[in-house]
Amino acid sequence: MGDATVNVVGRGPTGLFAAAFLRLRGYRVRVISRTAGSLALWGGELGFGSAGLAGSPGGMPPEVWLAAWSEGAEILLRAGVPVAETLPELALSTVTALGAPKPTFLTPLWQYAACEPEPACFVGLGGVGDAEPKAQSSRYAEATGRPSSYRQAPPPPGWRPGWGPLRFAEFFDTDLGMEWLLSAVAEAVGAVEEEVVLFPQVLGVERVMTALGELGRMLGRPAYEYPLLAPSIGGIRVERRLVGLLNGLGVPFYRAGVASVDGGGSVTAEDGRRFPGDATILATGGVLGGGFTVDLEGWITDPVTGESVGRVREARDLNLAGYRRVDLRGDATLLAVGSQVGGWNPDRDHNGGAMILGTVHQAIAALEAR
Amino acid sequence: MSTVAVIGGGATGLGVAWDLLLRGVGVVVIEKDEIAGGTSGRFHGLLHSGARYAVTDPVAARGCAEENAILRTIAPGAIAGVGGVFLGKESDSPEFGERWLAACESAGIAVKPAQLAAVRAEIPGLASDLAAAYRVQDAVLEGFRLLEMLVRAIQRLGGEVFERTRACGLVTEAGEVRGLTVESGGERRAIGCDAVVNAAGPWAGEVGGSWGGELTVRPSRGTLVIFANRHFSRVVNRLAPPGNGDIFVPHGRVLIFGTTDTGQESPEPPAPLREEVVELIRIGQEIFPALARWRVIRAFNGVRPLYQRGEMWRSSRELSRDFVVFEHSTAGGPKGAFSVIGGKWTTFRLIGEKVGDLVAGYLGVDRPSASRVVRIDPLPPKPSGGSSPIACECEGVTSAEVEGVDGSVTELRLRSWFAMGPCQGTFCAHRVLGMRDGAEGELTGLRAEREKGILPAAWGDNARMLSLQRSVRFQSLGEPWDG
Numbered sequence: 001m002g003d004a005t006v007n008v009v010g011r012g013p014t015g016l017f018a019a020a021f022l023r024l025r026g027y028r029v030r031v032i033s034r035t036a037g038s039l040a041l042w043g044g045e046l047g048f049g050s051a052g053l054a055g056s057p058g059g060m061p062p063e064v065w066l067a068a069w070s071e072g073a074e075i076l077l078r079a080g081v082p083v084a085e086t087l088p089e090l091a092l093s094t095v096t097a098l099g100a101p102k103p104t105f106l107t108p109l110w111q112y113a114a115c116e117p118e119p120a121c122f123v124g125l126g127g128v129g130d131a132e133p134k135a136q137s138s139r140y141a142e143a144t145g146r147p148s149s150y151r152q153a154p155p156p157p158g159w160r161p162g163w164g165p166l167r168f169a170e171f172f173d174t175d176l177g178m179e180w181l182l183s184a185v186a187e188a189v190g191a192v193e194e195e196v197v198l199f200p201q202v203l204g205v206e207r208v209m210t211a212l213g214e215l216g217r218m219l220g221r222p223a224y225e226y227p228l229l230a231p232s233i234g235g236i237r238v239e240r241r242l243v244g245l246l247n248g249l250g251v252p253f254y255r256a257g258v259a260s261v262d263g264g265g266s267v268t269a270e271d272g273r274r275f276p277g278d279a280t281i282l283a284t285g286g287v288l289g290g291g292f293t294v295d296l297e298g299w300i301t302d303p304v305t306g307e308s309v310g311r312v313r314e315a316r317d318l319n320l321a322g323y324r325r326v327d328l329r330g331d332a333t334l335l336a337v338g339s340q341v342g343g344w345n346p347d348r349d350h351n352g353g354a355m356i357l358g359t360v361h362q363a364i365a366a367l368e369a370r
Numbered sequence: 371m372s373t374v375a376v377i378g379g380g381a382t383g384l385g386v387a388w389d390l391l392l393r394g395v396g397v398v399v400i401e402k403d404e405i406a407g408g409t410s411g412r413f414h415g416l417l418h419s420g421a422r423y424a425v426t427d428p429v430a431a432r433g434c435a436e437e438n439a440i441l442r443t444i445a446p447g448a449i450a451g452v453g454g455v456f457l458g459k460e461s462d463s464p465e466f467g468e469r470w471l472a473a474c475e476s477a478g479i480a481v482k483p484a485q486l487a488a489v490r491a492e493i494p495g496l497a498s499d500l501a502a503a504y505r506v507q508d509a510v511l512e513g514f515r516l517l518e519m520l521v522r523a524i525q526r527l528g529g530e531v532f533e534r535t536r537a538c539g540l541v542t543e544a545g546e547v548r549g550l551t552v553e554s555g556g557e558r559r560a561i562g563c564d565a566v567v568n569a570a571g572p573w574a575g576e577v578g579g580s581w582g583g584e585l586t587v588r589p590s591r592g593t594l595v596i597f598a599n600r601h602f603s604r605v606v607n608r609l610a611p612p613g614n615g616d617i618f619v620p621h622g623r624v625l626i627f628g629t630t631d632t633g634q635e636s637p638e639p640p641a642p643l644r645e646e647v648v649e650l651i652r653i654g655q656e657i658f659p660a661l662a663r664w665r666v667i668r669a670f671n672g673v674r675p676l677y678q679r680g681e682m683w684r685s686s687r688e689l690s691r692d693f694v695v696f697e698h699s700t701a702g703g704p705k706g707a708f709s710v711i712g713g714k715w716t717t718f719r720l721i722g723e724k725v726g727d728l729v730a731g732y733l734g735v736d737r738p739s740a741s742r743v744v745r746i747d748p749l750p751p752k753p754s755g756g757s758s759p760i761a762c763e764c765e766g767v768t769s770a771e772v773e774g775v776d777g778s779v780t781e782l783r784l785r786s787w788f789a790m791g792p793c794q795g796t797f798c799a800h801r802v803l804g805m806r807d808g809a810e811g812e813l814t815g816l817r818a819e820r821e822k823g824i825l826p827a828a829w830g831d832n833a834r835m836l837s838l839q840r841s842v843r844f845q846s847l848g849e850p851w852d853g
Contacts, residue, residue: 041838043846098800098809102848129759129769135804161760161768229797229846287837294833296648296662315825316853318837347844348851 003028004278006367007267009258010291011037013044014338015283016242018360020075023249025364031246032267032275034257037239038289043201043227044081044238045094045113046072046353047346048105052090057351058344058358065354068361072353073106079245081238082109082209093117095198095226099136100143103350110208111234112198112224117144119194122226125185126155127163130228131200153188156180168202169233172211177204181211186218194221201225201233205240208233258284258304265333279333279370281363286339287318294318305334309342319347326362332370335363371396372733375550375563377537377577379403380410381513381715383569384520385722385741386729387529392740393730397529398561400552402536402573404781406517409571410715411784412639412672414594414628415621416605417441417449417511418716421456421481421504422612424473425466430692431477434716438507440742441719447748448516452620454508454605455489456481457657460501467502467609480507493602495658508605510621511715514784519746534778537577540566540707545699547706565706565729572637572675574711578696582703585696587711589637590674593646594628595827598665598792601625601658608657615653624667627654634673642669644826666832667792668823677711693721695728706732762798764791772802779803779812794820796839800847814850817843 004027008019011033023029049055053069056062069087076083083106091103092113099122107113112120120140124133133150141148156171157180171177181203189197197219203211208225215223227234243253256269258280265279282304284291292300298312300321310322324342328334337359339346344359346352372395376387379401387397401407420434442449458467474481484503490496521531534554541549541560549562568578575587600620608616619626630646647669654661677694693712699705708729713721723739730737758770767788775782782788788802789795799816803809821836828836843849 041842047845096846096848098804098847100848127759129761129801132801132804135809139810155757161757227846229800229842287833288841290834294829296651296829298644298829312825312828312833315821315828315836315840318828318833319840347840348853350845350848352845 004367005030005276007032007265007275007277007280008283009033009267009280010283010285010289010338011243011253012283012285012289012338013039013042013238014285014356014360016239016246017072017075017356018281018283018337018363019246019251020079020242020249021071021360021364023246023251024075029246029251030254030275030277031251032254032256032258032269034255034290038285039235039239040231042235042352043111043232044108044234045104045111045227046106046356047103047350048091048354049349049351050091050103052088052105054090057349057354058362060358060361064361065358068357069106072357075242075245076106076108076238079238079241081241083107084109088115090115095120095136095140097130097136097226097228099139101140105353108234108238110203110212110225110237111201112196112226117146118196119147121189121192121194121197121221122148122150123185123189123197123199124150124152125168125200125202126153127159127161128165128168128200128202128228130165136226147194149192149194151189153185164231165202165228165233166231166236169205169236172202172204172208173206178207178211182214182218186215189219192219192221197221197223198226199223201227205233205237208237261304261334263333279335279367281335281337282328282340283337284340286321289339291340292321302340316347320345326359327366332366335366337363372564372735373398373562374565374567374729374733375400375561376567376569377550378408378569378571378573379405379517379521379531379533380408380569380571381517381718382410382571382710382713382721383567384517384524385718386567386569386710386725387524387722388520388746389719389722389726389739389741390729391524391527391529392744393726393735393737395730395733395735397524398563399524399529399531400535400537400550400561401531401533404533404778404784405521405531406514406784407780408573409672409674410513410517412670413513413592413715414617414619414626415510415513416617416619416716417509418714419454419506419508420477420479421470421474421506421508422607422617424477424479425470426612427692428473428477430714430717431473431479433692433720434714435477435479435507437717437720438509441511441716442509444719444742444744445516445519445746447746448512448519450510450512452508452510452603452605454506454607455484455493456504456506456607456609457489457496457500458502458609459497459656460499462501462610464501466611470609471504481505493604493606495601495660497657497659502609504609506607508607510605510619513715515749516746519749522749523746533781537568537570540581540704542704545704547704564733565708567725567729568707568709572673574675574709576637578698578707578709581707581709582698583696583701585709585711586677587637588676589634590676591632591634591639591671592629592674593632593642593650593669593671594626595647595650595669596667597625597627598667599623599625601664606657615650618654618657637673637675639671639673641822642671642826647826663830665792666827668794668820669826670823675711675713692717695725697728761802762786762788762791764793764798767798767802779816783816789816789820793835794824794839796835796842817849
């Protein structure tokens with residue numbers, strides 16, 4: 001199947017990872033999506049639940065997980081997303097926008113993640129709505145038992161109340177922004193007693209690692225970011241780098257909604273275009289991504305297959321839309337990955353990264369066995 | 371000077387207090403939650419022209435028509451005179467339309483026939499099989515704003531308003547009311563007064579049940595849906611006997627659609643049920659066929675305090691078929707204790723006037739009501755956020771506005787309007803509450819409260835929004851999983 005053509009539908013994290021995994025195995029790949037994808041909603045980190053490599057979610061043995069995670073890390077590195085060279089054994093601890101610790105696994109190096117939470121100084125930037133360093137710091141100290149302090153830096157020159165995270169990041173990608181960060185902000189932080197200094201995740205889309213390196217050198221402490229909510233600059237950085245990698249590997253992107261997938265795996269788009277292929281992978285997300293639709297009575301349906309996958313009675317049913325396997329027809333012509341596959345619950349288990357890599361791995365195994 | 375304690379900080383209580391105050395009577399209003407925390411904050415926002423009740427309740431219809439005109443004069447700061455239309459379908463019986471026109475004429479309600487083409491130009495998305503359209507003087511009543519205006523007006527004239535204060539019992543002397551014991555923040559105290567008016571709406575039975583006589587309130591819940599867009603700028607009514615799902619009201623940037631009518635035991639509004647919301651949508655589709663695809667912010671419900679005709683009915687004064695005032699001394703209770711039950715938002719001032727007549731008479735105050743003519747000042751303009759960052763993008767609420775409110779989360783939400791827009795707090799709740807002590811408990815409470823209204827309308831894009839909210843909560847913010 002190595003020279004076959006695969007249509008990947010959807011360009012959220014699962015779609016982009018699936019496309020990269022397949023392309024690097026020699027498949028011809030095209031990415032078809034109705035929207036710009038969901039990465040800007042998420043931080044760009046990949047979670048494995050609380051057990052890390054010691055656990056085997058999805059019924060996959062640890063050695064298979066090790067291979068899947070290693071390949072995921074390699075793809076990120078090739079794309080220019082800095083991640084650690086070696087995989088952690090257990091879950092790492094990162095921190096939320098509220099200052100609470102949270103398990104994570106494969107995390108870009110711009111974001112704070114450690115085996116054990118360390119004493120941390122939280123820095124707020126004037127005008128960044130999600131950065132409440134005083135509240136974050138006190139919650140962090142309470143939840144981790146580690147000393148914590150906070151600093152508040154002023155808003156940057158030219159700031160207006162309408163500035164969102166992306167506007168801040170654009171500013172820090174300029175020379176003026178970098179200069180201001182390393183003078184006014186560094187000065188506002190001053191001497192830090194804690195082990196690490198944490199900044200809001202707005203320090204540029206392109207130049208973040210330079211900024212953090214310089215800050216760390218000036219402050220004499222490693223500097224990291226803590227993630228904010230949407231639009232997530234961390235997610236945008238990962239999205240741009242993965243798309244860049246795929247473009248470089250000759251993967252074309254098409255804007256289209258999928259109407260149907262024929263028995264051979266070719267796609268017919270809603271606008272009538274045909275995308276011939278040997279297999280199609282649905283990475284359109286569940287209810288949230290728009291890959292499933294919910295009707296008035298609460299029935300959840302896959303509009304491509306017409307399959308009913310569950311019913312919403314309580315809110316949690318939205319993310320647990322019944323059981324759905326990876327190989328939808330049993331002949332590897334139509335595959336589902338990510339939150340299209342039932343049984344995973346990253347909301348509860350913090351294992352969204354495992355859901356992505358595990359289901360993509362299973363889809364590829366089904367294709368290879370064809 | 372006499373003083374009257376009024377129980378209930380909704381439209382009825384504040385209307386009674388305002389009317390008495392204008393007669394020179396001192397007033398103290400107590401409210402167990404926040405102002406507008408009960409039924410008055412949970413309605414469709416329609417200032418009735420009266421046309422809706424012309425056939426079934428001509429007295430109420432005439433009352434609505436008169437009050438509509440009065441409120442436009444005395445409280446223009448809380449009313450948007452958008453006008454309304456009544457629409458009939460080809461399948462509707464023309465006989466009701468004729469009766470309705472005749473009834474409106476005899477009740478003095480202005481009705482003008484309209485060209486369907488002109489109505490379609492103003493209101494996009496209407497069904498193709500409409501047969502009749504009439505214009506009426508419907509308006510939009512900004513309920514929260516009017517109550518805030520009333521509170522300020524009452525305080526300016528020396529009246530007192532206490533929120534989060536609960537009525538405990540009457541203080542009597544020689545068979546007459548001399549005070550009211552209240553509880554607030556775990557502490558009890560007595561308020562001296564010469565009469566007490568129970569205007570607790572659906573809670574009136576709990577408040578006045580032991581004051582003498584049988585006070586029977588029949589709570590009836592009405593469910594409504596808030597659409598995320600102001601699809602048009604007219605009130606749209608169905609030309610049919612009053613029923614479910616026949617009113618659409620453009621309200622600020624949203625559209626409110628209702629209602630249902632279901633009897634229940636409790637005065638508390640329960641979580642809206644999906645079947646009620648779906649029934650509303652199905653009915654509404656007869657007028658707007660694409661209704662199920664309109665983005666919904668949430669569903670909510672309010673509990674109407676209808677009264678039970680019966681013993682109390684016979685011993686009380688029939689002020690209208692719409693509301694009743696009960697003087698507890700007529701059933702062996704103390705003198706100076708009154709309960710008012712029923713009423714509509716549109717006629718709240720009229721209720722205030724009628725109750726005011728009765729209470730003033732009891733107190734020997736002979737100044738007539740002035741609430742018909744005295745203007746209620748509009749609210750001062752919202753101060754500009756200046757250089758304060760925006761905390762809630764949907765509603766444009768700044769951090770400074772949020773920090774300026776000292777009170778419960780509900781109060782914070784109602785004063786600043788944060789978490790009330792299309793994202794329902796997904797991207798702002800942690801920010802706004804994160805600044806406060808005890809934020810985690812408050813956040814959990816707000817999430818549960820918002821989800822109550824979103825879940826019953828979780829279809830299409832609404833379902834995606836709820837799913838997003840949950841993923842942001844549990845994955846991005848690490849809030850504890852609720853399953």
